[in-house]
Amino acid sequence: MDRIAGIINLDHEQDVLDELTYFRCGAAVPFAGRYRMIDFAISNMTNARIESVAVFARRKYRSLMDHLEQGKAWDLDRKFGGLFILPPDWNDPTDISRGDLQHFHNNIDFINRTLANYILVSGSQNICNINYQDVLAEHKESGADVTVVYKKVDELYPEHDRAHKLDIDENNRVTAIHNDQHNSNVYMDMYIIDKNVLHDLIDECIAHGCTHFFLDGIKGKLPDININAYEYTGAHALINSIESYYRNSSKLLDPEEQERFFKEDNPIYTKVKNEAPSKYLTTSNVTNTLVANGCIIEGHVEDSILFRGVKVAEGAVVKNSIIMQRCEIDSNAVLENVILDKDCSISEGRTLIGAPEKPYVVPKRKTM
Amino acid sequence: MKNKQCVAMLLAGGQGTRLKSLTKQIAKPAVYFGGKYRIIDFPLSNCANSGIDTVGVLTQYEPLILNDYIGIGDTWDLDRKFGGVSVLPPFMQAEGGGWYTGTANAIYRNLKFLNQYDPEHVLVLSGDHIYKMDYSEMLDYHIGSGADATISVIEVPWEDASRFGIMNTDDGGRIVEFDEKPEKPKSNLASMGVYIFRWDVLKQYLIEDAEKEDSSHDFGKDIIPALLYDYKKLMAFTFEGYWKDVGTVDSLWEANMDLLKKEPELNLNDHTWRMYSKNPNQPPQYIAPQATVNNALINEGCRIYGTVDTSIIFYGVHVDESSVVKDSVIMPDVKIGKNVKIHRAIIAKGTVVEDGAVIGDPSPDSEITLVAEQGSVLASSYATNS
Numbered sequence: 001m002d003r004i005a006g007i008i009n010l011d012h013e014q015d016v017l018d019e020l021t022y023f024r025c026g027a028a029v030p031f032a033g034r035y036r037m038i039d040f041a042i043s044n045m046t047n048a049r050i051e052s053v054a055v056f057a058r059r060k061y062r063s064l065m066d067h068l069e070q071g072k073a074w075d076l077d078r079k080f081g082g083l084f085i086l087p088p089d090w091n092d093p094t095d096i097s098r099g100d101l102q103h104f105h106n107n108i109d110f111i112n113r114t115l116a117n118y119i120l121v122s123g124s125q126n127i128c129n130i131n132y133q134d135v136l137a138e139h140k141e142s143g144a145d146v147t148v149v150y151k152k153v154d155e156l157y158p159e160h161d162r163a164h165k166l167d168i169d170e171n172n173r174v175t176a177i178h179n180d181q182h183n184s185n186v187y188m189d190m191y192i193i194d195k196n197v198l199h200d201l202i203d204e205c206i207a208h209g210c211t212h213f214f215l216d217g218i219k220g221k222l223p224d225i226n227i228n229a230y231e232y233t234g235a236h237a238l239i240n241s242i243e244s245y246y247r248n249s250s251k252l253l254d255p256e257e258q259e260r261f262f263k264e265d266n267p268i269y270t271k272v273k274n275e276a277p278s279k280y281l282t283t284s285n286v287t288n289t290l291v292a293n294g295c296i297i298e299g300h301v302e303d304s305i306l307f308r309g310v311k312v313a314e315g316a317v318v319k320n321s322i323i324m325q326r327c328e329i330d331s332n333a334v335l336e337n338v339i340l341d342k343d344c345s346i347s348e349g350r351t352l353i354g355a356p357e358k359p360y361v362v363p364k365r366k367t368m
Numbered sequence: 369m370k371n372k373q374c375v376a377m378l379l380a381g382g383q384g385t386r387l388k389s390l391t392k393q394i395a396k397p398a399v400y401f402g403g404k405y406r407i408i409d410f411p412l413s414n415c416a417n418s419g420i421d422t423v424g425v426l427t428q429y430e431p432l433i434l435n436d437y438i439g440i441g442d443t444w445d446l447d448r449k450f451g452g453v454s455v456l457p458p459f460m461q462a463e464g465g466g467w468y469t470g471t472a473n474a475i476y477r478n479l480k481f482l483n484q485y486d487p488e489h490v491l492v493l494s495g496d497h498i499y500k501m502d503y504s505e506m507l508d509y510h511i512g513s514g515a516d517a518t519i520s521v522i523e524v525p526w527e528d529a530s531r532f533g534i535m536n537t538d539d540g541g542r543i544v545e546f547d548e549k550p551e552k553p554k555s556n557l558a559s560m561g562v563y564i565f566r567w568d569v570l571k572q573y574l575i576e577d578a579e580k581e582d583s584s585h586d587f588g589k590d591i592i593p594a595l596l597y598d599y600k601k602l603m604a605f606t607f608e609g610y611w612k613d614v615g616t617v618d619s620l621w622e623a624n625m626d627l628l629k630k631e632p633e634l635n636l637n638d639h640t641w642r643m644y645s646k647n648p649n650q651p652p653q654y655i656a657p658q659a660t661v662n663n664a665l666i667n668e669g670c671r672i673y674g675t676v677d678t679s680i681i682f683y684g685v686h687v688d689e690s691s692v693v694k695d696s697v698i699m700p701d702v703k704i705g706k707n708v709k710i711h712r713a714i715i716a717k718g719t720v721v722e723d724g725a726v727i728g729d730p731s732p733d734s735e736i737t738l739v740a741e742q743g744s745v746l747a748s749s750y751a752t753n754s
Contacts, residue, residue, distance in 0.1 A: 033652035255671065256655060262651040272647040276636035277403035277667040277681075279628075288657040293404075293668050294637065305652070309637075363568070 004136060004192070005081075005116035006045040007037065008052040010179055011100035012212065015060060016243050019363040025057065027124035028064040029245070030324050030342070032261070033305050034232045034292040035270045037239065038068050038124045042083075043268040045076045050068075050131035052081030052119065054110045056103040058088055073271045084110060095256055099211025111195060119198050121214075123189035126151075127237040127248070129266050133190070135230045144228030145219055148174060148191040149238045151330060153184050159244035162185050164219070166229055174227040177219040188232060191218070214266045226346055235260035246339065246359045249322055253288055275308050277337075283314045299329070307342075320356065338362065372451060374507055376420050379465055380495035381428030381468055386616045389740035390716060395427065396615070397495030398434045400699045400717065402627055402636065403665040403680045405407040406437060408616060409444075410500070411493045412453070416444040417641050418503035420491065422451035424481050426474045437646060444644045447547045456481060465484055476574040476728060487567050494561040494588065495718045496621050499611040500634060500641055501562070506605045510564045515603040517569065519543065519596055520562035522607045531559030533588050543602040546592050557604055559676030560611055563587060564650055569600065611636040621714055621736045624680045624697045628663050648700070649684050658689060674704070682717075698726065708749070716740040 008027070015021035020029050027038040028112040038055075047051055053076055057064060064085070070076075086107050104111075111119065118139070120132055125350030130149070139147035147338035150166050165183035167176035174299035177187065191214075193201075201217040210216035218227065235257060237248035250258050260266060275294025279285060284297045291297070299316035306312075307324045321338040328350040329335065337354035341364040346352065350368055354360030362368065369746050384396025390398060397408035408425075415423050422751035425445060427434055435456075440446075441453030443506075458468050468474035475492065482490060489510065491503055521535050530549075536545035537558045547553065573591055577583050581588045593600055610633035614620040626632055636643055650690070652667025655661055660675040667683040674691035684701040687693055691708040698704070698715050705723035711729035712735075719739055720728070728737040 040620050253654075255656070258651065258654060267649050267651055267652070273659075274644050274647075276643070277665040278653065278662045279637075280664045280666065281630060283664045284662060286655045286661055287659060288650040289655050291655060291666070292652040296637065 002136060002140070003114075003116035004045075004048065004050050004117060004120050005111070005134065006050045007119060007121045008041050009055065009100060009103070009109075009123060009213075010053045010101050010244045011056050011058050012214075013125060014240075017039055017238050017245055018244070019243070019361040020339070022363055023060065023062040027055075027057075027326060028061075028067055028164055028305055029239075030128065031239070031245075032249065033307055034270060034273075035323040036064075037127065038064065039121050040127045040129070041124050042068075042071075042076070043270075044128070044130050045120065045122075045268070046048045046076065046269065048120075048136075049266075050116075050132065051076070051078060052084075052110075052114050054086055054088055054107060056100065056107070058103075061085070061087055061143075067271055069333070070330065074269050074335065077323045079262045081114070086110070090354045093307065094339060097206045097208070100213050101202065101205050101210055101216075103181060104198075104213055105206055108199075108202070108286050114195075117195050119193055119195055120192050121163065122188065125240050126188040126190065127239060128188065128232060129260070129261050129263055129267065129268070130190075130233050135192055138230050139228060139256040142172065142226075142228040144173075144196045144226040145229050146193045146225060147228040148218070148358050149184045149188045149230045149232050151188055153236070154188050156181070156184055157244065157247070159238050159240050160184075162240055163187055163234075163238060164188070172229050172231075174222070174229050174232050178223065185229075186238065188189075188236070190239075201225075222263075232313070242339070242361060246322065248295045250303070251307065251322070253303060254311045258290075273308055278306075284312075299331070313348075321359070341366075344368070345358075371488075373487065374420055374422075374424050374489045374491055375482060375485050375487040375501075376415050376452075376491040376493055376503070376521050377422040377478070377482075378408070378409075378415075378423055378425045378495055378667060379471055379474060380408060380425050380434060381474065382494075382496055383429040384496065384615060386621065387401050388617060388738055390617070390620075390714070390738065391430075392740070393430055394433045394609045394659075394696045395431060395495075397427045398437055399414075399614075399620070399649045400682060401498060401614065401620070402624060403521065403667045403682055405645045407498065407645060408434070408725060410498050411495060412441075412444040412607055413641075413645075414499075414501050414503060415447060416644065418501075418507075420503055421446065421448050422485055422487075423453045424456045424476065425453060425495075426480060428458060431455075434678065443646050446692055447725070451485070454481065468584075470590075472577055472583075473576060473585035474589050475570075478587070479571065479574070479730075482567065482571075490565050490567050492563040492565070495614065496615055497561065498614055499560075499607075500550070500609065500635065500638075500643070501611075502641075503562075503564075503608060506562070506607075509605050509655045510603065513541070513603045514601065515564075516600040517592070518564045518565050518603045519592070520560045520603050520607050521557040521604045522560050522611050523556050526553070526556050527689060529553035529556045532536045534558060537604045541604050541606075543596065543604050548587075548588055548595060556607070559588065560607060564608075569595075577620065579754075617736050618736050621697060621712075625678070625695070627665055627680065650683050659687075674706075675710075688723075694730070711737075712741060715739040 064291040076083040164187040166185040280294040281298045285300045292308040298314040299312040311328045315332040317335045325342045328345040333346045334351040343365040382396040382399040478556040508616040614622045653670040656673040659672045659682045662699040663678045669684040674687040674688045682700040699717040711728040712729040
């Protein structure tokens with residue numbers, strides 16, 4: 001049986017979500033009412049029977065560790081394998097590895113010990129619902145050294161500027177990796193690679209003083225290694241800015257988009273909170289809204305996303321907004337185009353209005 | 369130290385015939401309640417929150433779903449190295465076997481289970497009541513009063529008292545008399561079916577009771593009267609709070625509706641006393657632009673396009689456009705088509721209600737309609753008033 005081991009590489013992901021990433025890394029940002037960004041990456045792995053997942057964390061990983069615990073929510077609490085959160089902690093004076101290669105190098109035991117013959121490496125900013133067994137099948141069939149996953153996007157948005165793009169020939173072989181603003185083949189920051197190939201490339205990269213495995217070890221080796229491209233055609237959101245976070249969150253209010261992200265046979269798992277069902281009182285008026293459990297709604301909510309345990313008091317109005325866990329909105333407060341991070345409270349009669357294309361963001365635990 | 373101060377024994381074998389077809393395939397404690405929970409979540413969460421980490425669950429009737437649901441008890445933090453939750457079905461021994469013949473018999477047949485923990489006290493619970501209770505307070509009262517047994521009681525309206533087991537106590541709270549469903553009750557203190565016994569005393573009476581051929585091997589009918597007859601010290605512990613026996617279709621519906629009050633007596637949002645339940649891993653609920661939702665409890669995974677008014681909606685329910693759900697309880701994964709009208713009904717898990725169906729009777733004193741063939745499809749011609 002072919003086995004895949006997973007690596008979620010957060011090393012190069014910058015904490016670019018402004019207020020939302022002041023105190024946490026991007027992977028730990030709450031998303032879609034009850035999840036964190038990283039839930040999609042891990043759930044896709046779990047659903048592909050990946051039993052061993054390492055997370056390369058570098059900065060601000062306290063809330064990430066709190067969220068992931070022992071991996072129980074993803075069935076990764078295993079005797080053999082399971083979830084490994086690997087922060088950087090290495091004081092070997094002879095170690096010459098740098099960048100994310102330091103992570104690969106310092107945790108080479110994870111790669112050596114796994115029974116898997118393929119390694120899947122993924123980031124956390126490309127939100128999708130992908131079947132990695134299909135990717136593996138295509139990888140094997142192609143006979144390539146590496147298979148990278150891409151999405152051909154219908155429309156290029158500013159968030160795609162920062163992503164790498166692929167030139168692909170008629171045999172699905174990658175011929176170039178670049179940042180061309182007009183190419184719509186967006187590399188999704190995930191690839192499957194043979195374990196032995198990964199091992200050799202890591203050694204070679206470190207020997208040459210490289211700092212970035214994908215850029216130096218894969219992109220830089222383009223003429224020498226066979227890179228296959230796998231086209232993912234499902235729902236996709238690349239989140240690397242507040243604007244992309246807000247716009248892609250709003251897209252989830254489309255039922256068809258919901259169905260594409262949340263599939264019964266490919267569920268997205270997250271930490272269990274044991275909240276009661278949400279309660280709508282007689283004064284509530286809710287339309288076109290995603291609501292997680294534990295909310296108590298007495299006011300008016302439209303075109304919004306409410307995370308777990310949000311309270312909206314009577315007379316309050318919430319429009320086009322994303323309200324994270326346990327926020328309390330007092331009576332007659334008005335919120336429009338706003339993102340409230342966790343544990344915020346908005347006092348009676350307050351009005352906060354952001355621009356439709358640029359929401360007003362309130363950082364965690366703020367009282368206004 | 370290899371003994372436990374208190375071990376709980378949860379009686380979960382009840383067939384629950386008064387819940388009609390809701391319990392055709394599952395035991396009563398596994399019946400759904402409150403938009404998310406099963407009835408057994410309440411005693412098990414109470415145990416977890418009360419610091420009781422060893423629970424034997426006595427199963428008998430249709431145990432598959434119940435066994436699967438309890439699992440290793442991790443849902444209630446009862447996956448422990450020593451103790452935790454143990455499912456205890458009836459079993460064969462060298463001298464024979466058979467079904468549990470009564471509540472006392474069920475505990476008697478599990479003496480070995482209790483002996484391995486050698487507890488000082490045994491807490492006996494039923495799996496068919498909805499309430500939040502700190503058993504550790506009752507245990508403190510039991511130990512403090514030096515009782516041989518303590519029975520938790522709740523004040524019920526005098527006119528209802530004859531439906532319950534009624535405790536008559538002296539001024540100090542000691543039980544002097546116990547009347548099972550008395551015609552002329554002398555007090556309104558009803559037994560909640562929650563008992564704490566000193567284990568040495570209980571063991572002796574269970575063994576003696578097992579040898580009596582004319583005994584019905586029941587706590588209320590046999591064990592408690594025998595203890596009283598011998599002047600054992602039985603104390604009544606008065607519970608204040610919400611408590612409801614959800615053994616009938618009407619009471620199950622009422623208890624669900626009680627949750628919709630603005631300040632319900634049973635607060636499910638109390639983070640200091642959480643009710644734990646298995647999590648079905650569903651996305652957030654979606655309330656569509658054309659939907660109207662008022663006075664409702666709705667769980668994750670629901671898609672609401674129609675009108676939901678004064679109802680409890682479990683996870684994974686779809687209510688399509690122009691449909692109205694009012695004064696009803698919709699259990700998990702029910703699919704409701706377009707132009708459906710549902711009034712004063714309980715719809716069982718997995719039912720598919722086709723477009724245009726009319727279920728239930730909107731008049732306020734009508735009986736609650738139960739649609740309980742799991743996975744049934746209701747055609748548009750389906751209409752009922754009973």
